[in-house]
Amino acid sequence: DSGVTQTPKHLITATGQRVTLRCSPRSGDLSVYWYQQSLDQGLQFLIQYYNGEERAKGNILERFSAQQFPDLHSELNLSSLELGDSALYFCASSVGVNSGSYEQYFGPGTRLTVT
Amino acid sequence: AQTVTQSQPEMSVQEAETVTLSCTYDTSESDYYLFWYKQPPSRQMILVIRQEAYKQQNATENRFSVNFQKAAKSFSLKISDSQLGDAAMYFCAVPGTYKYIFGTGTRLKVLA
Numbered sequence: 001d002s003g004v005t006q007t008p009k010h011l012i013t014a015t016g017q018r019v020t021l022r023c024s025p026r027s028g029d030l031s032v033y034w035y036q037q038s039l040d041q042g043l044q045f046l047i048q049y050y051n052g053e054e055r056a057k058g059n060i061l062e063r064f065s066a067q068q069f070p071d072l073h074s075e076l077n078l079s080s081l082e083l084g085d086s087a088l089y090f091c092a093s094s095v096g097v098n099s100g101s102y103e104q105y106f107g108p109g110t111r112l113t114v115t
Numbered sequence: 116a117q118t119v120t121q122s123q124p125e126m127s128v129q130e131a132e133t134v135t136l137s138c139t140y141d142t143s144e145s146d147y148y149l150f151w152y153k154q155p156p157s158r159q160m161i162l163v164i165r166q167e168a169y170k171q172q173n174a175t176e177n178r179f180s181v182n183f184q185k186a187a188k189s190f191s192l193k194i195s196d197s198q199l200g201d202a203a204m205y206f207c208a209v210p211g212t213y214k215y216i217f218g219t220g221t222r223l224k225v226l227a
Contacts, residue, residue, distance in 0.1 A: 033214060037158075042206060045214040056213030088158055092215075103148060104215060106160035 025093030138207035
C-alpha cells in the first residue's frame with residue numbers, strides 16, 4: 001500500500017458526460033501528479049500540483065482540468081468525454097516539487113470506461 | 116528534451132533463470148533518481164527498485180538489481196531466479212522537469 005488513495009476504482013460513463021476523479025496523497029506529500037495510461041501504453045503525464053498551485057502541464061486536453069485543495073487532495077475533471085478517453089488514470093504524490101529528487105508514490109488508479 | 120527508451124517490447128525467461136531488461140535515457144537533471152516499476156495484470160504500479168544517480172554502487176533489492184552506467188545513460192534491471200509472479204510489464208522512469216518520463220515498457224513472460 002503506497003498510502004495514495006484514489007476514488008472511484010472504476011467508472012463507466014457515456015460519451016459527452018463529465019466525471020471527477022479524486023486523489024488523496026500520502027500524508028506529508030505536497031506534490032500530486034496525474035498520469036493517463038491507455039491500454040497497453042506507457043504512462044503519459046497530464047499535470048502536477050504542488051501545495052495547491054499548478055506547477056507543470058503535460059499533454060493534457062483542454063477538456064480536462066484539475067485542482068489541488070487546501071487539504072492537498074486533488075481532483076481531475078474530465079468533460080465532454082470521448083471514447084478515446086477510456087484509460088487508467090493514476091495519481092502519484094511526492095514530498096517535493098522537483099521530480100528529479102523525490103520518489104513518486106502511485107495510487108491504485110481509476111479505470112475509466114467511456115461507452 | 117528528456118527521453119527514455121526501452122528497446123525490448125517483450126522478453127521471455129525460464130523460471131529460475133536470470134533476465135535483464137534494458138533502459139537508456141537522457142535527462143537534464145543533475146541530481147536524480149531512476150526507477151523501475153512493475154505493472155502486473157492488476158495494473159497497480161509497484162516500485163521495484165530505485166537508483167540514486169550520484170551513487171556509483173548499483174542498487175539491489177533481493178532478486179532485483181540494476182546495472183547503472185551514468186556516462187552511458189543506461190539503467191538495466193536484472194531479475195535473478197525468476198518466478199512466475201515476476202510476469203508483468205516493467206517500466207523504467209527517469210525524471211523530467213516536474214514529472215517522471217516513462218519508457219514504453221517491456222512485457223516479461225516467465226515460462227514454467
